[in-house]
Amino acid sequence: MVNQTKKKDIRALTKEQLRNFFVAEGDKAFRGNQVYEWLWQKSAHSFEGMTNISKETRDMLEANFVINHIKVDQMQRSSDGTIKNAVRLHDDLIVESVLIPTKTRTTACVSSQVGCSLDCRFCATSRLKRMRNLNPDEIYDQVVAIDNESRLYFERPLTNIVFMGMGEPLMNYNNVLKAIDKITSPEGLGMSPKRITVSTSGVPKMIKKMADDAVRFKLAVSLHSAIDEIRTSIMPFNATFTLADLRESLEYWYAKTNSRITYEYVVWEGINDTQNDVDALVDFCRFAPSKVNLIEYNPIDDGEFRQASSSTLDMYVNTLERNGIIVTVRRSRGKDIDAACGQLANKQ
Ligand code: SAH
Numbered sequence: 629m630v631n632q633t634k635k636k637d638i639r640a641l642t643k644e645q646l647r648n649f650f651v652a653e654g655d656k657a658f659r660g661n662q663v664y665e666w667l668w669q670k671s672a673h674s675f676e677g678m679t680n681i682s683k684e685t686r687d688m689l690e691a692n693f694v695i696n697h698i699k700v701d702q703m704q705r706s707s708d709g710t711i712k713n714a715v716r717l718h719d720d721l722i723v724e725s726v727l728i729p730t731k732t733r734t735t736a737c738v739s740s741q742v743g744c745s746l747d748c749r750f751c752a753t754s755r756l757k758r759m760r761n762l763n764p765d766e767i768y769d770q771v772v773a774i775d776n777e778s779r780l781y782f783e784r785p786l787t788n789i790v791f792m793g794m795g796e797p798l799m800n801y802n803n804v805l806k807a808i809d810k811i812t813s814p815e816g817l818g819m820s821p822k823r824i825t826v827s828t829s830g831v832p833k834m835i836k837k838m839a840d841d842a843v844r845f846k847l848a849v850s851l852h853s854a855i856d857e858i859r860t861s862i863m864p865f866n867a868t869f870t871l872a873d874l875r876e877s878l879e880y881w882y883a884k885t886n887s888r889i890t891y892e893y894v895v896w897e898g899i900n901d902t903q904n905d906v907d908a909l910v911d912f913c914r915f916a917p918s919k920v921n922l923i924e925y926n927p928i929d930d931g932e933f934r935q936a937s938s939s940t941l942d943m944y945v946n947t948l949e950r951n952g953i954i955v956t957v958r959r960s961r962g963k964d965i966d967a968a969c970g971q972l973a974n975k976q
Pocket of ligand 1: 750848
């Protein structure tokens with residue numbers, strides 16, 4: 629009997645490594661391509677089902693490798709159509725991912741880490757300490773699961789992906805990049821990178837790295853305040869990654885990619901609800917074409933944070949528009965099942 633613990637995760641191998649493995653086994657490199665296609669494009673859960681591979685080769689793979697897959701443990705559907713998946717990983721940890729349907733789109737909101745190491749005071753995920761990074765296949769599988777659900781319940785494929793689930797994607801950059809490579813590759817899901825948005829709370833060094841890597845997906849930054857003192861009080865890591873550094877990294881990003889930046893922003897009563905706050909935001913946005921998404925606040929606690937009034941939102945919208953900044957006011961989806969922004973892991 630082969631010791632289970634000695635088996636390697638076959639999906640951790642690149643295509644090249646898989647090809648080399650077969651050559652080392654005295655087989656053809658091409659066999660690696662075939663198996664790779666089964667693992668990614670066809671999402672095979674077992675070696676047994678790889679019908680164009682000989683029984684002998686399948687047994688050999690079985691003896692050497694495991695195929696890890698996520699498992700959707702629980703699926704909840706909101707009255708507005710939103711679906712939240714509780715996803716069990718191979719080591720029994722749980723993350724959440726969300727399917728958000730609109731008239732014309734299906735968006736997958738996926739997690740990049742189990743828990744989060746940042747401590748945004750308004751976000752439920754921050755209460756779970758970061759346990760580990762997700763592997764590329766665990767990110768990819770969340771997307772596949774939502775694509776399947778979209779086909780099943782809405783009779784159309786997934787159209788967009790946002791990295792706005794649990795975790796900070798830029799603190800798991802390499803794995804997020806590998807997952808996106810597979811999602812966009814014709815050997816994976818073949819999605820356009822233009823339909824993928826990575827949302828970050830703002831890690832300047834990694835934003836510059838993304839620019840250097842010439843990534844083709846979109847960037848969103850969770851800003852919430854353009855005044856250091858205020859931002860630090862609600863997003864304490866801002867004491868280390870200050871607005872000046874963030875802005876410098878975003879200037880670098882824009883210079884290299886020419887790609888517009890989206891800012892996510894919640895307006896809270898008594899925190900960032902004055903004309904001074906919106907003026908600072910306008911000033912922060914000036915260096916590059918920008919879009920501001922004003923997100924509705926989803927309460928996660930006993931009322932420490934309260935969404936500002938609609939007249940305050942109007943003040944934001946008017947000031948931003950007057951200054952030529954695109955602004956959208958985004959209503960939350962899936963609140964009744966705790967699937968809205970910042971609510972993931974609220975009840976676990
Ligand atoms: N760590 C990444 C991605 C996860 S958060 C980031 O910070 O961007 C996804 C978005 O939800 C962020 O813009 C975040 O600021 C926002 N968010 C967090 N908690 C929220 C809440 N309670 N209500 C509304 N939006 C929230």
